[in-house]
Amino acid sequence: MNIQQLRYVVETAERGSMTAAAAALYVAQPALSRAVRRLERELRITLFQRAGRGVALTAQGEAFVARARRVLHGVDALRGLGEHPGTGERDVLLVIAASPTLQASLALPILAALRDQGASAPTRLLGCGASREVHDLVAEGRADIGLCDHPVESELAVVPLGPAEVTLVSPAGLDLPDPISVDRLGDVPLVLPTAGTDRRADLDRFFEAVGVTPTVSVESDERSVWLESVRRGLASCIWHSAESLRLTGSDVVVRSFDPALHQELHAVHLAERSSPVKDHLLDVLRELSELRRSGPPPVPS
Known part of the structure; x- marks a missing residue:
């Protein structure tokens, strides 16, 4: 799901026709229709039904559009801040702390999606080795938002971002099933943190x-070493699927686990430390998370 799809859905709902929505958004009608259908398949819901020569929202669609409008309102607010950043002393409007994995698989896609909507803001990414370091940077006021994939006890406010599938990224040519049972991990040479x-x-x-004794082939805290170990055929690594999708090719194979494994992602921030950019971005992340994790949205009574 992306922000552009949300604009397509909301515009279609407001105009009652995908043809009219496409014309208003200056996109080809088939492209808009395909984007909406992909979204419906991804979320396993039906947003629109035929109504004369146009379309009308289903009950699920009504609930979805209400949330989608809140996402777009936050994006539009961010765009306004980017156009009129004010007279503050900082050139950087937003500082995000995250591990290298989450910088690539979460922070950069978020920033790219906002840029595509004209809502870019100068941002600094601070690299962290673990979620505890993320929490510390945010608690010290050195970062506005932290992105984490492991829970840490602290006084920071937490915004759930939803689950990311955990996958096994392996060198091509290994005789392994897809999906692979977790108990098979003991037979797979792995690259692990130190x-x-x-x-x-x-x-x-x-x-x-899970009762597995791992076979450690390589130890390193550098994520680039993990991926290079896979590409050179030395070991497999356990990776978030959002980033693994970028790694597909002839030299690597990405496998799901059976049963499926997921890592809960979340953002942390100091509730008492407010800024317009931070607050609007957190609102967007909250609403996107609700849309993703809820599956079919609740039908209004």
């Missing part, structure tokens, strides 16, 4: 919980 780090401790607890 022993003694927080991320390695998290993975070790996971392996212990």
